[in-house]
Amino acid sequence: YDDDDDDDEVLDQELPLTLENVEKVLDELRPYLISDGGNVRVEAIDGPVVRLELEGACGTCPSSTMTMKMGLERRLKEVIPEISEVIQALPSAPDLTLEAVNEVLDGVRPFLSVAGGQVDIVDLSGVSNVQPVLTLSLTGKSASLTSVRQEITQRVHRYFMTPGLRVEWSP
Numbered sequence: 656y657d658d659d660d661d662d663d664e665v666l667d668q669e670l671p672l673t674l675e676n677v678e679k680v681l682d683e684l685r686p687y688l689i690s691d692g693g694n695v696r697v698e699a700i701d702g703p704v705v706r707l708e709l710e711g712a713c714g715t716c717p718s719s720t721m722t723m724k725m726g727l728e729r730r731l732k733e734v735i736p737e738i739s740e741v742i743q744a745l746p747s748a749p750d751l752t753l754e755a756v757n758e759v760l761d762g763v764r765p766f767l768s769v770a771g772g773q774v775d776i777v778d779l780s781g782v783s784n785v786q787p788v789l790t791l792s793l794t795g796k797s798a799s800l801t802s803v804r805q806e807i808t809q810r811v812h813r814y815f816m817t818p819g820l821r822v823e824w825s826p
Contacts, residue, residue: 672737677705680734684727688713695727703739704785705731719743742785742819751782751815756789759814763807771796774807777825786819793824 666683670676674697681695688694693713699706707727709719716722720743728741749755753776760774767774772795781787789811793804808822 666734668734670735672700672703672705672735674700676735677731680731681707681727684730687726688722691716698744701785703737705738705741706744707741708744740785749815751779751787751789751817751820753779755815756811759810760791760807763810767793767795767803772803786821787817788821788823790823790825 666680670679677697677700681697685694688709691712693709693711693716695713696708696710697705698708707723708714709716709722713719713722723741723743728738731741732738756776756779760776763774772793775792775794777790777792779787779789791807793807804824811822812820
């Protein structure tokens with residue numbers, strides 16, 4: 656019983672960012688996840704960014720983003736202030752490549768061409784970073800329609816499910 660009190664005291668003070676300390680904080684939160692049929696695993700620590708994978712029922716739960724941000728991230732940042740962000744790793748998402756982006760865009764291109772428009776990839780950068788950026792170009796009559804840009808952006812986000820992915824539009 657004294658050991659439990661010691662563990663609680665450790666988590667009441669700030670700790671440096673290490674895998675062991677992240678695991679200590681997660682161990683405090685795991686019983687809540689396990690009671691809902693899930694768990695959490697540290698996928699990577701990249702500088703001040705911690706990438707976690709929700710497992711089991713938690714990985715596919717509609718509330719997983721809320722669990723990640725309001726539960727896990729909040730508590731981790733309280734105990735380990737060095738952490739700038741906690742992001743959710745999604746293992747089943749396809750790799751973000753030019754070929755895969757073109758596959759997504761191919762689903763939209765026929766509709767755009769009928770309307771006299773075209774969408775092209777300008778740049779894909781930062782794929783191995785926390786916040787990759789996909790820059791697209793939309794030309795033709797539909798280029799000024801915000802709804803077309805929003806639809807393409809949503810399709811890209813739904814397909815890749817990459818946290819932090821930014822879709823930008825070149826002028």
